[in-house]
Amino acid sequence: MKLITAIIKPFKLDDVKNALQAFGITGMTVSEASGFGRQRGHTEVYRGAEYTVDLVPKVRLEVLVDSAEAEKVIDVIVKAATTGSIGDGKVWSTPVDNVVRVRTGERGTDAI
Amino acid sequence: MNFNSGDTAWILVASAMVLLMTPGLAFFYGGMVRGKNVLGMLAQNFVVMGIVSVLWITGVYSLAFSGTGKFIGDFHQFGLNHIWQQATGFEALTIPPLVFCAFQLMFAIITPALITGASADRLKFGAWALFTGIWLVLVYAPVAHWVFSPSGWLFQLGAEDFAGGTVVHANAGAAALALILVIGKRRGWPKERMRPHNVPFVLLGAGLLWFGWFGFNAGSALSANTLSAFAFVNTNTAAGAALLGWIVVERLRDGHATTLGAASGAVAGLVAITPACGFVSPMGAIAIGFIAGVVCCFAVGLKNKFGFDDALDVVGVHLVGGVLGALLIGFFGTKMTNGANGLFYGGGWTLMGKQAVAVGAVVAYSFIATYIIAKVLDLLIGLRVTEEQEVAGLDLSQHAETAYETASFNDGSRFSITSSGN
Numbered sequence: 001m002k003l004i005t006a007i008i009k010p011f012k013l014d015d016v017k018n019a020l021q022a023f024g025i026t027g028m029t030v031s032e033a034s035g036f037g038r039q040r041g042h043t044e045v046y047r048g049a050e051y052t053v054d055l056v057p058k059v060r061l062e063v064l065v066d067s068a069e070a071e072k073v074i075d076v077i078v079k080a081a082t083t084g085s086i087g088d089g090k091v092w093s094t095p096v097d098n099v100v101r102v103r104t105g106e107r108g109t110d111a112i
Numbered sequence: 113m114n115f116n117s118g119d120t121a122w123i124l125v126a127s128a129m130v131l132l133m134t135p136g137l138a139f140f141y142g143g144m145v146r147g148k149n150v151l152g153m154l155a156q157n158f159v160v161m162g163i164v165s166v167l168w169i170t171g172v173y174s175l176a177f178s179g180t181g182k183f184i185g186d187f188h189q190f191g192l193n194h195i196w197q198q199a200t201g202f203e204a205l206t207i208p209p210l211v212f213c214a215f216q217l218m219f220a221i222i223t224p225a226l227i228t229g230a231s232a233d234r235l236k237f238g239a240w241a242l243f244t245g246i247w248l249v250l251v252y253a254p255v256a257h258w259v260f261s262p263s264g265w266l267f268q269l270g271a272e273d274f275a276g277g278t279v280v281h282a283n284a285g286a287a288a289l290a291l292i293l294v295i296g297k298r299r300g301w302p303k304e305r306m307r308p309h310n311v312p313f314v315l316l317g318a319g320l321l322w323f324g325w326f327g328f329n330a331g332s333a334l335s336a337n338t339l340s341a342f343a344f345v346n347t348n349t350a351a352g353a354a355l356l357g358w359i360v361v362e363r364l365r366d367g368h369a370t371t372l373g374a375a376s377g378a379v380a381g382l383v384a385i386t387p388a389c390g391f392v393s394p395m396g397a398i399a400i401g402f403i404a405g406v407v408c409c410f411a412v413g414l415k416n417k418f419g420f421d422d423a424l425d426v427v428g429v430h431l432v433g434g435v436l437g438a439l440l441i442g443f444f445g446t447k448m449t450n451g452a453n454g455l456f457y458g459g460g461w462t463l464m465g466k467q468a469v470a471v472g473a474v475v476a477y478s479f480i481a482t483y484i485i486a487k488v489l490d491l492l493i494g495l496r497v498t499e500e501q502e503v504a505g506l507d508l509s510q511h512a513e514t515a516y517e518t519a520s521f522n523d524g525s526r527f528s529i530t531s532s533g534n
Contacts, residue, residue: 045368049413049416
């Protein structure tokens with residue numbers, strides 16, 4: 001099993017969510033995040049003084065998948081999240097030892 | 113005494129409107145500070161409403177408006193004794209003396225409150241409260257007496273200040289400059305940028321100020337008639353013109369017209385028209401407002417050049433705007449509205465000379481007296497919070513409260529926001 005984590009532009013969340021649902025993914029966790037990559041931050045101006053804001057708002061999306069599906073799911077996310085401009089984000093996967101569905105006690109891939 | 117119920121009703125309403133300006137100011141300022149200091153700012157403004165309300169009734173009204181002294185009033189109306197008598201020189205008023213006293217109280221409240229913008233984020237709450245009371249007696253009362261009381265020396269000189277450009281704005285601005293020179297910069301300024309945490313609050317506050325300012329300026333006619341209508345229309349006109357002036361400069365200089373700029377411009381225009389609103393024509397008000405918007409937009413950059421940490425630009429907006437408005441009466445004053453003719457209406461330089469004396473006297477006295485008061489208080493009790501308290505924020509360290517669940521991304525903390533010049 002894998003945990004796919006994606007950091008994406010907030011306005012792309014709906015596109016990514018819809019694409020994942022269309023692919024057959026049944027659950028995900030979404031949280032608001034902030035940070036920066038090569039994009040760095042943006043500039044704001046208050047009473048003529050420029051402020052560089054390093055941490056820009058992003059959405060962090062997490063999905064648990066069967067290892068066999070991981071690459072496909074990553075492709076789905078990347079395709080839906082792309083705008084082509086700087087700051088589109090990143091997607092990565094990490095191995096997961098075990099998963100338990102709390103209600104039923106199911107374990108492993110059954111719990112996904 | 114012959115009271116006019118229309119005049120009386122209007123001044124009662126105007127008084128309430130002027131009171132609302134102080135909470136409005138608190139939000140105007142509160143939005144501009146970091147999220148960890150917003151309650152500190154609101155508290156500093158609200159406590160002024162408490163302190164001045166009590167002191168004014170107790171004795172400061174008498175010091176400002178009673179008696180025939182040139183420089184200060186007397187104790188004749190201490191504790192509102194003899195309040196059935198009109199203040200000296202106001203015998204022709206058609207409103208009860210107590211209404212005049214209430215109206216003037218609201219001016220005395222907002223004037224020290226204006227100072228809090230400059231000293232934001234670093235004053236001890238108790239020290240500020242003590243400073244307010246002392247400043248009201250030693251600075252506000254005499255300056256109000258000089259300019260507003262017909263027995264005051266600047267009034268008798270013929271200097272014009274319809275609603276307090278010198279008494280309120282130049283006075284508070286000069287005091288703000290003196291106070292921040294005593295207490296020093298916020299930690300991290302100017303390297304660490306301190307971004308406004310809630311610009312919508314700033315706009316809300318500016319809206320309340322603009323509304324209340326009709327009471328402030330049109331109420332200063334002390335009657336409901338054509339003169340108050342001129343003050344009303346001039347006030348609105350100047351605010352609008354200044355708003356435009358400020359955002360035009362921003363658009364041309366910085367690339368964007370900002371909401372903070374629109375709010376700041378409107379306030380700068382309201383400040384500048386305050387002394388002039390009952391002496392100029394509405395066309396003059398457009399000129400005064402536009403000039404104030406443009407000049408103040410540049411003036412807020414002075415602190416970076418000279419290195420004084422006027423946190424929310426009280427000097428750039430209130431001192432510069434107040435002085436500007438008082439001096440521009442020397443150009444735009446017209447008998448058609450009220451008062452004397454200025455340079456553009458054939459009055460020559462006479463009025464300008466008187467305006468300059470009034471501005472110079474008020475600014476110099478306010479600066480020097482405030483500097484001494486602040487210095488003495490700083491030596492006796494200390495005005496500033498400790499470094500630890502300043503980093504934690506005034507909300508927590510001074511009031512044991514926080515405004516928001518999480519203020520971490522709003523507080524302009526050093527890792528998230530850096531300076532990129534100015």
